[in-house]
Amino acid sequence: MAGQIKKMIDQIIETRSGGDPFLMLMTKTKLMLKGIDPEKYDDNSEDTPWVINDVKRIAQEMGVTL
Amino acid sequence: MAIRPVYSMETSPERNAADLAAQLSDLSPRLVLFFASSSFEPAALAAAMQKQFSTAKVIGCTTAGELVNDKVLRHSVVAMAFDGEALEDVTIGVVHNLKTENQVPQVFTAFEAHTGQKMMDLDVKQYVGLILIDGLSGAEEKVMEKIGDLTNILFVGGSAADDMKLQTTYVFADGAAYTNAAVLALLKPQTGFEVVKTQSFCSVKKVLKATRVNEAERIVFEFDGEPASQVYARAVGLPQEQASSKFMDQPFGLMVEGEPYVRGLREFRDEALVFFCNIKEGTELSLLQATDIVKDTQAVVQTQKEKLGRISGLLHFNCCFRALQLEQWGQWEEYGKIFAGIPTAGFSTYGEQYLGHINQTSTMLLFT
Structure with a gap:
């Protein structure tokens, strides 16, 4: 399996921003400050378990249901 | 609309607050923000300010130097008053016990009761937040992270300072002085506003990965598997014993869309x-590599002037290291001129807040 991390990140950004470009950048910045760089993950990125858990935790902190 | 900065050099808290109130006697402030030298007895100053502005929300903090309009002051109190034509609404809250707890949710619950809306649902074009936080708490990151988790509203501000003594910093709210605390304010301006973050650095395209850290203590032990001190010294091209001389000019940046945090x-x-x-x-x-603070800030403020048409008030949270550099280079006067004609109040901070906790930066809140 690959690409799960990108899907999760995209879902966080979409949920928090509603597609608003300003809020998308804001959410992306918040993710980077939390240690997750959205640009590092694409559809082919390996589904690394610890990263997945990290992103799940961040989603929960940000009130996003994955 | 009235947003008015004033200052006083009176040395007693009571006389200082009375002087500020006299200067604002024709205004009925809804919010008074004040930035005070740590030379004042904090509890006395907080009480005196609230007494003088009894019908207003009154918040503030101690500083490493005060900023008003085009001036840089020491041992003063600078205040900025907002009347009802400037602010439709304001509510404030204190986040206590920063080092051991995270009480942002409790403060936000009170904000929600005040506005009748969830913090997550507030319109980012109508509301903006202010944060003044104990600059020696080491807790800015967790507070900003929690704020960012719970709302899209931008909270901008600075870490309270104590004139470089590094002993105790205070924030003020509703007549009391607090340490190990942050003051949050949720503002609903009557007109437009803009939040600005500016820093004078460019990336030198040398990227290091922090591979072993103590996050809570703000320590990086290793970059790319090597001792951090050695890697930094090599990166700046100096022997390790001399490399700390580059700290001010060559810090690091977390790059987001080409913009350093x-x-x-x-x-x-x-x-x-x-x-x-x-x-x-x-x-x-x-x-990063330092660039020209005056030139960069001038460009940012000019851009905002052109974009907004007019600036009726500007809150300025300027890192104390930027202040030191401006002082060392004899550029304070030139820097002050950038804000000439703009009603400005602010202070030299121990850190700045914009989405997260950042350093060597100016954060600003501009009102149209």
């Missing part, structure tokens, strides 16, 4: 690097 360097500790903000393990940081 500056991570300031405090000291070498054995082979580790101690920062002024936390670094998450695995984070890639870009080495």
Whole structure:
């Protein structure tokens, strides 16, 4: 399996921003400050378990249901 | 609309507050923000300010230098008053016990009761937040992270300071002085506003990955598996014993869309690097190089003037290291001129807040 991390990140950004470009950048910045760089993950990125858990935790902190 | 900055050099808290009130006697402020030298007895100053502005929300903090319009002051109190034509609404809250708890949710619950809306649902074009936080708490990151988790409203502000004594900093709210605390304010301006973050650095395209850290203590032990001190010294091209001389000019940046979120360097500790903000393990940081503070800030303020048409008030949270550099280079007067004609109040901070906790930066809140 690959690409799960990108899907999760995209879902966080979409949920928090509603597609608003300003809020998308804001959410992306918040993710980077939390240690997750959205640009590092694409559809082919390996589904690394610890990263997945990290992103799940961040989603929960940000009130996003994955 | 009235947003008015004033200042007083009176040395007693009571006389200082009375002087500020006299200067604002024709205004009925809804919010009074004040930035005070740490030379004032904090509890007395907080009480005196609230007594003088009894019908207003009154918040503030101690500083490492005060800023008003085009002036840089020491041992003063600078205040900015907002009347009802400037602010439709304001509510404030205190986040206590920063070092051991995270009470942001409790303060936000009170804000929600006040506005009748969830913090997550507030319109980011109608509301903006202010944060003044104990600059020696080491807790800015967790507070900003929690704020960011719970709302899209931008909270901008600065870390309280104590004139570089590094002993105790205070925030003020509703007549009391607090340490180990933050004051949050939720503002609903009557007109437009803009939040600005500016720093005078460019990336030198040297990227280092923090591979072993103590996040809570703001320490990086290793970059790319090597002792952080050695890697930094090599990166700036100096022997390790001289490399700390580059801390001010060559900090690191977390790059977001080409824009650095500056991570300031405090000291070498054995082979580790101690920062002024936390670094998450695995984070890639870009080495930065200082550029011209006056020129860069001038360009940012000019851009905002052109964009907004007019600036009726500007809150300025300027890092104390930027202030030191301006002082060393004899550029304060030139820097002050950037704000000439703009009603401005602010202070020299121990850190700045914009989405997160950042260093060597100016954050600003501008009102149209």
